[in-house]
Amino acid sequence: MTVGLFIPCYVDQFYPNAAIATLELLEKLGVRVVYPPKQTCCGQPMANSGFEHLTKESNDLFIKNFREFDYIVAPSGSCVLHMKDHLHSDKYPAEAKAMRGKVYELIEFLTDVLKVDSLKARFPHKVGLHQSCHGQRGLKLAQMSELVAPAFSKPEQLLRLVEGLELVELTRQDECCGFGGTFCVAEEAVSVKMGKDRVADHVQHGADYITASDMSCLMHMEGILHRQKSQVKVLHIAEILNAQEL
């Protein structure tokens, strides 16, 4: 099995450690991983802003970069959901269709394809799990509090395998952090207020770290934590699942 590793543009530029952890984690689990060097962006920033018609080139580029792989894995629910829902191409229609079924967010790839039930990871800290909306409500990584349906959580299932890790309970288990792509600047006031409230929920419950399967939510919450001069840190879930702390 060969996996094509897709690293979201802003993770590539600002959070290389999340990408390195994703790569190392997959390799540790025996997967052959290839990172196509000519990748850029999934096109979601344009599409969510109403400019989906401008994503033709990034779509075609994505297809050329990743069509050869058995699976495409990315450490981001948001980018993956965008691909699953909107990857289209006039040039390569068949490939686009096939690839929509082969693209996986990291967590669901670990639980559903690799069926990981043990991890050699140690992270002795109190951690708050932020449910990123696109992963949760879009990819169904965890049950949603609005529905009358049995509970489950794929990210929690994996975090429970990490030695020493203590998950904190939150008052609002799956409220949005307010990042929302261009929403974070177009609707600055509400975005920041949502972020402050989300951060406060984790801090009040004693979290030393906030983790999520989407770095974009974490980037937003980190910006708020840094402004507040808080000691609470953010880490992508891959970094925790790959941690070997003593």
Next chain:
Amino acid sequence: MKETKDHAALADTFNADEDRVNWHDETLWFVRQKRDRAAHTIPDWELLRETASQIKHNVLSNLHAYLLQFEANAKANGIIVHWATDAAEHNQIVHAILQKHGVGRMVKSKSMLTEECHLNEYLSENGIEVIDTDLGERIVQLAKEPPSHIVLPCIHKKKEEIGELFHEHLGTPAGISDPQVLTEAARQHLRETFLTRRAALTGVNFAVAETGEFVICTNEGNADMGAHLADVHIACMGIEKIIPERKHLGVFLRLLARSATGQPITTYSSHFKKPREGHELHLVLVDNGRSTQLGREDFRNSLKCIRCGACMNTCPVYRRSGGHSYHTAVAGPIGAILAPNLDMKANADLPFASTLCGSCSNVCPVKIDIHDQLYKWRQVIVKEGYADTTKTIGMQAMTQVFASPTTFKLAGKAGRWFMRHAPFAVNNKLNPWYKQREMPVPPKESFGEWYLRKRKGKNE
């Protein structure tokens, strides 16, 4: 057209008072939690939602036939049926009925349709006084404000503010904030009004095609009191309020109040079928853009809405921006997918007032794909040319960067270099991110660069 600030600007103003935002958020979250508890008492809740959605699907697919069936049955029952193409015609019809009866003062019970049509303003311009009798509606009417929520119209007002309003308008002593005392004052004031008005206008929650009757759901009984005491009852409904058969109320009544407020059912579910002896019962069926929306395949399902307001209570943006920031009769996520159909230019900002978190679609009792429609409206609005120029230029530039791996790498490297060596270039007040958040700390090396250095040739 009235010039209004957009959602972001109005939300910014709302957020100037953070304590108030916290209070507003907690108040509506409390309602969301009540809804959750009520939903969890029904094991088949998700099946009930699906059933309601399918019934409405059938209605929208056969709306023409159901409307004619309803009209025929309603007429046979003695109801006088009117059809209005748009808001203006609706207002004229209501005005003509009142003129015919020489009525200059009317009571109204909460009807979002008449808010949509701006009936109060129209009648007032024509010398007719309208008193809203729903307590929340009456409060916003006294404050000369529109409702901020379709079910909880004055949810943005604190009880102390209501005390001040009542002191000013109803003569209650100053400084009262006890809800029971205030409610009693409103009750006494409205009782007198009910007894002296000869015409009453109500909304409609459900109109049953099979029987020609309509159902109004209220907690305060004000719709009943208005309709029963007046000589003329005018009921106004959007054409999408039809349900095929009476038995379908067994689905919708179970969903409506649970979704709206967490109650098992509203205090009153009143059926109106025919006028009393010597009285007149009018029903106005209003299109006002609904046929157009029905013709928009991507947005058709928005007409399934039963106006419970659950999407507002759950929306993290609504809770922190307030209903008035949506500058339209129906606020929140559902308003944001309905309003562009009525006036795309004036409401072009609303589909962007969302993070697309999807909570709205999950609470919706008729399973409207609200957040997907928000995404789709964004595409339509941009294509129709209602996006602002700065954003369009920005998006085109972004497209160029992402279309070329070389440009992307150079831009990324240059951007990170600037952030490390000239942080003032981004850490300034022109950058809305930086206003209340720090920028990410730019690493020396991107993942791509790391990979090239560490793994070059290994996997290729």
